[in-house]
Amino acid sequence: MFLPTDHSKARDELPRGCTFTxxxxxxxxxxxxxxxxxxxxxxxxxxxxxxxxxxxxxxxxxxxxxxxxxxxxxxxxxxxxxxxxxxxxxxxxxxxxxxxxxxxxxxxxxxxxxxxxxxxxxxxxxxxxxxxxxxxxLKNTPVWQLPEWEGISNPDFRKVYVPSGTWYAAASRHVENFNDVAHFPWVHTKSFGGSTAEPIPPYDVEQTDYGLSFELPYHEGFNRFDDGIEGDERDVVYTYELTYPFSTLIKIAPQGSDYVVYFADTVCPVSARETRIFQLMTDTTGEPDGEYWIKDSLLINDEDKPMVEEQHPEELPLDLTEEIHVPSDRMSLEYRRGLVRRFGLGAPFAS
Missing domain, CATH: 2.102.10.10 (Rieske [2Fe-2S] iron-sulphur domain)
Structure with missing residues (x-):
């Protein structure tokens, strides 16, 4: 009912009802x-x-x-x-x-x-x-840089903004899902996923000044690209660039043309289990079809969202022994390691 009159101890900087450690x-x-x-x-x-x-x-x-x-x-x-x-x-x-x-x-x-x-x-x-x-x-001096997004930063390319949405999941769970490629043929059956019979090829994750990066070829089961190449399916090359803690740029290069899609995903950790999603895209035409790409993005999000919201534990396990991993989880493993080694996330707080 009342706040104390004794202010001999500084009030905790944490917000009331804080859901984070x-x-x-x-x-x-x-x-x-x-x-x-x-x-x-x-x-x-x-x-x-x-x-x-x-x-x-x-x-x-x-x-x-x-x-x-x-x-x-x-x-x-x-x-x-x-x-x-x-x-x-x-x-x-x-x-x-x-x-x-x-x-x-x-x-x-x-x-x-x-x-x-x-x-x-x-x-x-x-x-x-x-x-x-x-x-x-929220602090006076940021400890990390803003993401540098190729293509998105080009003033000559018109940007398409996907309507923001709320996921009832940890921001880290969303980011890990966005950078996961093995779920594509199983989850994205209506948007771009390929054959479930095709294994994910081995890939290497590069440590960068801003975070992590990797490149992967993939055979999409749909042709989503306005580059004049006919066909119902497409071979593409994905390049992922993750800026810690929660921002990713994916460059999608369909094979057979010089056309490239730039899609950026960044999220606001509203609370430990609620996340606001911000996405935007452009392409090398400089005039992407906004209606088409918004529809495509919302369909992909609708496929992902229930999967991520129902993951348990809700928090991302930073102790790598708490979940079982397979070779296609290489990006996930490096992301979790980086959050701990670079920033000390998941560690006890020394007051």
Missing amino acids: PGDWHVLASFWHPVAFVHDIADKPVRARLLDVDLVIYRTAAGITVARDLCPHRGTRISAGWIADNQIVCPMHGLHFGADGACSKIPSIANPGARIPPRLKLQTYTSIERYGIVWTC
Whole structure:
């Protein structure tokens, strides 16, 4: 009912009801994470949630601001307010906050020149816009780079944005599934999967400055590509580039032409068991068929989602002895090893 008056001990930085272990939360809070598509941030505040922290995202003339969704006056969710006079307005008492989070107006004070306490300020977070996505970091200094996405970064190529969706699964489970190739013929029977009789060829995983990469030839059971090559099936080469912790670019090169599809997948860990998916694509035509690729992507996601949501344990096992592995799991194994060795995820937290 009440917060204590004794503040001799600093309050824990962890959000109330945190679903992550303290150690994992602090590590993950040091990365960039996607929280919204830029085109969704218009003339109204937008709610988001990252690592169990409620956020508000709003746009002013100075750009997009990401802040904790909490008015410092009486603790209401400021995302329920609105934008006026180029500021976000609290719906409870009308306090106005600018792009930097500082309060500029308290309507209940009759004297417009009265001093406003500097502490009356939204808690803002570092944010950046890239690839049409709003990224933010809950710590002051990010420990890892944003992904560098070939093709997607080409300003001459129009981007197609897949409507974002929520998966009730760990972000790491989604990422591992996105980088898994052995499930294609079994799960993606309506979209692109090939023959279940064809084994997955051996492949090597490369350690990179940003994460992991591998290349794999595959025979797709459908022809999804607008490159003038006829046929109901296609041989392709996939190149996967994973940027830790949760971002992947896949380059799909159908054989027989110079055409390439660039498909990016990055996810927001809303909580330990809830994930917001952000995907976009382009191709070397520079003018991909948006309607077609959105339909294709949503079909693939619909095939994957129930499989991933029903995986157990819900958490990704970082102790490699807790699950059985086969040769096609090479990427999965290197991903799990990297999360532990590079960042200490899964380790006890030393306070």
